[in-house]
Amino acid sequence: MPHDGVHPSSWKQGILADIASITSGKRPPMKSADRTDVATIPLVGAASVMGFTSDFNHKDKILVTGRVGTHGVVQRFNSPCWTSDNTLVITSDFYEYVYQVLQRIDYHSLNRGSTQPLITQGDMNKVVVLIPDAESLHNFESTAGQLMELYEVNLSENRRLAELRDTLLPRLMSGELDVSDLDL
Template structure:
């Protein structure tokens, strides 16, 4: 793309879209096993190791997951890698996935559906957006991780209280 030129283009011009893979080994581990809508568990291997956006390919559509860690993206997902991570994230958040659905009984979208999404791209504006959005999204990600830890702590405390009450009866 020519620098500082406004351009209507396709999403594939700023991102690489691939399908996730079925894990070969389901041995329990520390790497998130990413499904179409959430983390399904933790396994001992990974197929991505840096900033990756993940959306559902089969089943759940419309949930955009963000990962900046080693993880395994399953075969029910599409993975998106881009030098314009935040811009790509917000593009994916604003897609009407219902219009892309090819499945009748089970919702289905393809790599080509995502690759062909029309976008507007002006490099200088997008780079400025990336700088601002990445600062905000880093805070968001830290807060989300903190909430996850607090939810785990809450669950632990509630289970300990329940156990103590049971022991007292």
């Protein structure tokens, strides 16, 4: 990860493998485009949730990016999901810092594929990163973690409000709901 060369002397240059573990996703037991009674677990692809399946291969806090196909989209998961075989799964005690590192990688330079883009675990492991000292990492994890929790709560609330709007607006427009007597 390029930087301007100016950093505290307690920080060191290392590789992504020094602060994260990288594995590949797996082929799911079954796949459904829509959520069903059997397929309730999100199936994670290189750039988004691409369907649903019946089991999970991760229930921990993970970061996911494309191994084959789409590169550079970094997804965050902290609930049961199945990471497909076209993904790289990154875990770390420094989740928030690694998330930021992954945002700055030049994925194009890591591409090994000629017709289909491909990034290997080995290449990702060797990405050069700047590693802050333990105290700085702890402080960053604490602050960024709190901010990302608030961000995720806000996203969830926005989804809930959009669903409520989408349920109520047609009823208001059709006259099924009458709000003219409300005292606001």
